[in-house]
Each structure stands twice: as C-alpha cells, then as structure tokens.
Amino acid sequence: MLGIGGSNTAEWITEQSLLASSTGKPWGAGLMAWVLEVSLDPLRQVLEHGPSFICVSFGDPGPAAALAHQAGALVGMQVGNAAELDRALQSDIDVVICRGSEGGGHGRNEVSTLPLLQLALRSTGKPVVAAGGIATAQGVAAVLGAGASAAWIGTRFAAATESMSHGNIKQAIGSAGIDDTVYTRAFDIAQRIAWPVEYGGRALRNHFSDTWAGNIEGLRRHVREGDELTESIERARVVADPDNAPVYAGQSAGLSTTGHDAATIIAELAGFRGLLSRAAHRWDNS
Numbered sequence: 032m033l034g035i036g037g038s039n040t041a042e043w044i045t046e047q048s049l050l051a052s053s054t055g056k057p058w059g060a061g062l063m064a065w066v067l068e069v070s071l072d073p074l075r076q077v078l079e080h081g082p083s084f085i086c087v088s089f090g091d092p093g094p095a096a097a098l099a100h101q102a103g104a105l106v107g108m109q110v111g112n113a114a115e116l117d118r119a120l121q122s123d124i125d126v127v128i129c130r131g132s133e134g135g136g137h138g139r140n141e142v143s144t145l146p147l148l149q150l151a152l153r154s155t156g157k158p159v160v161a162a163g164g165i166a167t168a169q170g171v172a173a174v175l176g177a178g179a180s181a182a183w184i185g186t187r188f189a190a191a192t193e194s195m196s197h198g199n200i201k202q203a204i205g206s207a208g209i210d211d212t213v214y215t216r217a218f219d220i221a222q223r224i225a226w227p228v229e230y231g232g233r234a235l236r237n238h239f240s241d242t243w244a245g246n247i248e249g250l251r252r253h254v255r256e257g258d259e260l261t262e263s264i265e266r267a268r269v270v271a272d273p274d275n276a277p278v279y280a281g282q283s284a285g286l287s288t289t290g291h292d293a294a295t296i297i298a299e300l301a302g303f304r305g306l307l308s309r310a311a312h313r314w315d316n317s
C-alpha cells in the first residue's frame with residue numbers, strides 16, 4: 032500500500048506507483064477522503080497505474096469509491112467507530128478495515144481493534160480486515176481466528192529496513208515500549224495541517240508531545256501568534272529528531288524491532304498458521 036498524503040506531488044505519486052506496479056504483485060494506495068473532497072486528482076493519478084485496491088478513509092468515501100470502481104479497483108475504508116462502520120456498510124465499499132485506537136498514525140481514538148472487529152463481523156458478510164496493534168504471528172492468529180479476512184499492519188513495517196523513514200525514527204520505534212505512545216492533535220496543530228478534529232494521530236510520546244499534548248489551547252495560541260513553533264517542528268522533521276518531530280507509531284511499537292526487512296517480518300508473521308492449528312487442536316471438543 033502506498034500512503035498518499037495531502038502534500039505528495041503528482042511526480043511522487045507517479046514514481047511510487049511505477050515502483051509498486053513494477054513488482055508485478057497486487058498493490059494499492061491509501062488516500063484521505065477529506066483531501067479528495069478538494070480534488071480527486073491524486074486518486075486519478077494513482078489509478079492511471081492500475082492498482083488493484085484503493086483505501087479511502089477519514090471522511091465520505093463516495094465519489095472516490097465510484098472513480099476507483101470505474102477503474103476496476105476494489106475499494107476499502109478504514110473505520111474507527113460504530114457510525115463509521117455503518118457509513119462504510121451503506122457506501123459502495125468492498126472491504127471494511129476495522130482500525131482500532133491502538134493503531135499508529137491518524138484515526139479515531141474511540142474503540143479498540145477487537146470490539147470493532149467483533150461488531151463488524153456480526154454486521155456484514157463483506158470481507159473485514161483488522162488493523163491496529165497487530166505486530167506478531169500471535170496478533171495475526173487472533174484476528175484471523177476471529178474471522179477477519181486479513182491483518183493490516185503499519186507500525187511494524189514503519190521500522191523495517193525498506194521503510195523510507197530516517198534511521199533515527201526507526202530506531203525510536205524499535206526501542207519504544209507498548210505504553211510509550213500518545214494520541215494527540217498537537218503535531219498537526221503545530222504543523223498547521225488541517226486534519227478534521229475527529230482524527231488525531233497516535234505517535235511516540237516525546238519532548239514535544241509532553242510539552243503540548245496537555246495544553247492544546249496554549250499551543251493554538253502560540254501557533255496563532257507566530258511561526259516559531261511551526262518552524263521548529265519542521266526543522267525537527269528535516270533532521271529526524273525523534274524528541275521533537277512527530278514519530279507516528281501505534282502501541283505495537285513495543286513489539287517492533289529495527290533491522291529486519293519486510294520479507295523476514297512476513298515470514299515471522301506466517302507463524303500464525305501453526306498457532307491457529309495448535310489452537311484448533313487444543314480446543315477441539317471431539
């Protein structure tokens with residue numbers, strides 16, 4: 032999956048799409064509905080390269096879903112509470128991704144993965160994917176055992192060798208514990224990024240979040256009064272200073288390590304098969 036943010040250029044989308052399609056494997060892209068409300072162009076650009084899957088989250092997926100379907104892609108939507116689940120089920124969505132509040136990056140902080148997954152599985156016959164807090168073969172076994180069609184994993188791969196993040200950032204994720212994250216809008220407010228208020232982000236707790244996450248009004252005032260904070264967080268991003276830059280990661284940062292490539296991680300996650308079969312034998316009544 033390519034994560035296409037609000038500030039990615041057409042050149043970047045083309046370059047990354049070509050890279051993804053050159054693998055000859057199924058690939059897709061995740062886009063933000065609230066960005067596509069302004070213009071569907073980023074979606075049009077990625078669709079030119081024939082992705083098999085488009086995920087539209089964080090707002091009304093309708094117009095984007097229609098365009099993606101016209102281009103022959105399947106469409107998914109990440110949902111973070113019961114109302115969003117209803118919205119996905121009433122929209123033309125092929126795959127529902129239950130994204131719990133444990134997850135890294137932007138989303139809701141309302142319901143965790145398992146309750147959302149259980150609600151979705153009893154509400155629809157469509158494929159349901161579980162996201163948020165899954166990082167090991169045990170986690171994959173848990174959600175597949177419950178009936179999910181797939182596990183959707185972000186944080187664990189954010190620390191992989193192929194991840195384009197700076198080494199400092201990967202190191203910070205790899206050395207964090209499961210209780211070292213914070214859910215906050217502070218980083219977006221400081222960077223003047225207009226995420227809708229219901230979508231904060233889960234990131235590693237650091238000096239910046241310790242200073243501002245509990246004082247959002249003070250932060251807003253500070254940002255209104257001048258550019259100093261916006262510039263300092265931008266500098267922190269450029270030099271990959273994990274104490275002050277946003278390091279988006281979920282609670283499973285505490286289960287993630289650096290120095291492994293994606294293939295090694297996938298091979299380890301595939302251990303879910305043995306776990307499921309052992310569990311089936313253990314709990315078999317007959």
Ligand SMILES: Cc1cc2nc3c(=O)[nH]c(=O)nc-3n(C[C@H](O)[C@H](O)[C@H](O)COP(=O)(O)O)c2cc1C
Binds near residue numbers: 186187
């Ligand atoms: C560094 C990072 C960047 C992310 N970027 C995007 C994105 O661009 N679009 C999107 O829909 N989700 C994005 N996500 C969220 C993931 O799609 C997913 O919901 C989440 O990572 C799952 O939880 P986990 O982090 O516990 O594995 C991102 C997550 C992380 C950690």
